[in-house]
Amino acid sequence: MTRIISEIEATPQQSRARRSPIAATLAVSTEFAIAAASSAAVSMLNAPALIVFTKSGFSARIVASHRPSVPILVLTDIPRTYRQLALVWGVIPELVPHCDTYDEMVRLGARGGAATRARASRAIASS
Numbered sequence: 001m002t003r004i005i006s007e008i009e010a011t012p013q014q015s016r017a018r019r020s021p022i023a024a025t026l027a028v029s030t031e032f033a034i035a036a037a038s039s040a041a042v043s044m045l046n047a048p049a050l051i052v053f054t055k056s057g058f059s060a061r062i063v064a065s066h067r068p069s070v071p072i073l074v075l076t077d078i079p080r081t082y083r084q085l086a087l088v089w090g091v092i093p094e095l096v097p098h099c100d101t102y103d104e105m106v107r108l109g110a111r112g113g114a115a116t117r118a119r120a121s122r123a124i125a126s127s
Contacts, residue, residue: 031062039066049073053105057081057088064088075105 028036042050049071052060060074072091076082077098085093099105 031059035059035062035066038063039068042068042070051075051106053102054081057085060085060091060093061088064090075108077105 038050041047047070050063050068050073052063052072052074054060054074054076055078057074057076060072063072067090074085074091074093075096076085076093077096079095082093082095085091096105096108099108
């Protein structure tokens with residue numbers, strides 16, 4: 001099992017996706033497309049991390065499923081979501097108070113220390 005996991009993790013995700021005939025024929029949801037584009041963008045832009053705003057954790061889980069090569073800083077104001085996201089691969093959850101704007105949420109997250117650890121610079125938002 002360790003050999004299989006090591007081999008899959010060593011293979012770049014883009015080449016794994018190209019091998020899948022199903023991926024080329026199916027339409028995907030908007031959320032999945034945004035997550036895929038975000039993962040590709042951080043790679044192309046050499047961004048140090050990705051910020052995801054979420055209430056339910058859905059967006060963060062989809063982004064994490066793409067296994068981006070950078071940490072995923074997830075900002076949420078829901079304690080239950082914060083606890084659940086602690087178990088998701090590549091995710092650094094940060095619990096912040098409710099904010100009216102995304103800029104305010106990022107400032108609170110940066111003050112909390114997670115942004116410093118992740119050096120996050122690209123953001124997506126969803127519920």
